[in-house]
Amino acid sequence: MSKTLFDKIWDKHIVKHKEGHPDPLFIDRHFIHEVTSPQAFDGLKKRGIGVFNTSRTTATADHNVPTKDQHLPIKEALSRHQVETLRKNCKEFGVELYDLGHPFQGIVHIIGPELGLTLPGMTIVCGDSHTSTHGAFGTIAFGIGTSEVEQVLATQCILQYKPKRMKIEINGPLSKGVLAKDIILYIISKISSSGATGYFVEYAGDTIENLSMEARMTICNMSIEMGARGGLIAPDATTFDYIKGKKFAPQGVELNKKIEQWKTLKSDEDATFDKVLTFDASDIGPMITYGTNPGMGIKITDRIPTPEELKDISEQPSFIKSLNYMGLEPGSQLLGKHIDYVFIGSCTNARIEDLRLVASIVKGKKKAEGVEVWIVPGSKQVEDQARKEGLDKIFEAAGFELRSPGCSACLGMNEDKIPAGKYCISTSNRNFEGRQGPQSRTFLASPLSAAAAAITGRVTDVRELIANEKLTMAN
């Protein structure tokens, strides 16, 4: 029987089927971090058991770490305690930890791929919903809660029911200035923040096939923002090239053998999906969100809808509440709107390619007066690479601050918070109320749009800035 890629990977990972019980899904790779793991380790201690297979778990400190002076002890007592607890637990249970200052430290979803720990055909989980990022390599990767982290530590398995399968196909060339971030914000704006709840998504079509690995990760990363459990993309030559030479990836003959296996990882031609959506890439422009969930997005040149224009009028009260929170008028334009902060970071857009794109826009320019710009690289390796390429000099000259790696203002757990009432254009993935700090207001956009706003101090159509410049879009 023909199968989807998702089914192929899933079915291969069921340890044992027992009637009346959910299937135990074997997990190849487990990532943990300081925030959602302490209670799981406590659970193991209470039961008096160890970690099932330590070689399958990797830890890092990212969610709650400072992005300045990382070499000093963490100032905030609770954050320090959380990171120290992770250290203690990893030591006690024998789990590899990429701690602050380690050359491999970084946001958990950035370091997995760049270290070659994320490989096609795997099942991957982490106590963080953006685990879907790893799906870009043709893996089943999804976020779990702490009880499930405990399950995986204890048994290397998780009890799961199979989600439904959805295919999202995008075809056609992308226009200039349009990035992967715009593609995914566009899709979410079309199907809403719950449009894929209950599904696992496979992204396909030539637009996707032409994307770099970094861009594919951006797309898969935000699958959760439309409610999907995760998203994946069939691996191809682009994937294999990316993996080649990565620290923990197979090498030489071993790699070639693997690649032959990985080539079979695709949905059969006649495989059926529970739902198929198709989009035309030529309709996608630079996107921005105006509200307090990622589905509330528009083309940067469009105006904010009015409550009357909503398809579902039952959503009017939430919609109005959201615009009030954002301090925005229904029907108004975002273009030209003044902004206070620019955050370039997070597991969505803090890879080297993102930093290069930002640098390409700001080179030789200065940030607008009164705007604060934070660039928080996704990992130590990204930071080192940026310095090697001299991007730090470009940022510095522009008045941007290049910080040390971590989740930072993506979730505002450390001190990197956007102050109340201020507007931040952010390359992260969530614009929820208070996500970037109490009463903060977030516009989600691509790294190019964020960079453009940093220069002008306003929401800007990046295509105007690049109109006269030769810019090679890596997409």
Next chain:
Amino acid sequence: MKEKFNTIKSTAVPLPNENVDTDQIIPARFLKATTREGFGENLFRDWRYDSNNQLVQDFILNNPSFNGKILVAGKNFGCGSSREHAAWALYDYGFRVVVSSFFADIFINNALNNGLLPVVVSDQFLQTISKGISANSSTPITVNLENQTISFEGKKETFDINPYKKSCMINGYDDIDYLLSLTEDIKQFDLQQS
């Protein structure tokens, strides 16, 4: 071993907002604890308190006439982050049931793993209960897990729950107990992986 879940008859708190995400349920800055307890204090923190730490009087949880073990939420409750802290906070605050017409996936799992029952009802029934308790906060809701029914003012709906999860809730078991019984099979499976 978790608390066993039987029938719950309780008054309820209506919170009809749609798309309530886990960042609202428990903001990230309160995720710094390394134990499971005490999160109830910061449940809906930024809705319950203003920036000066004063109670927001018109927020429903601050209204003394509304209380009980059941939260009647709006559509797409629990979306966003996978933080289990959201379920812990609701439980720690005293809720045992959340009613909505639609829940986010991860939230359902997290709730069920922590003795908090998510009950999915029709949009219409949700409206009825939500309006009913808003008008008269002393009217109780009854949730019977064994029969999978929820009743309010003589009206009744049945709800779906996975049979395995149901028996876990009723008996106070959790998933690890089951998985640990498979340890030998899992070890074999692990060895066969390349």
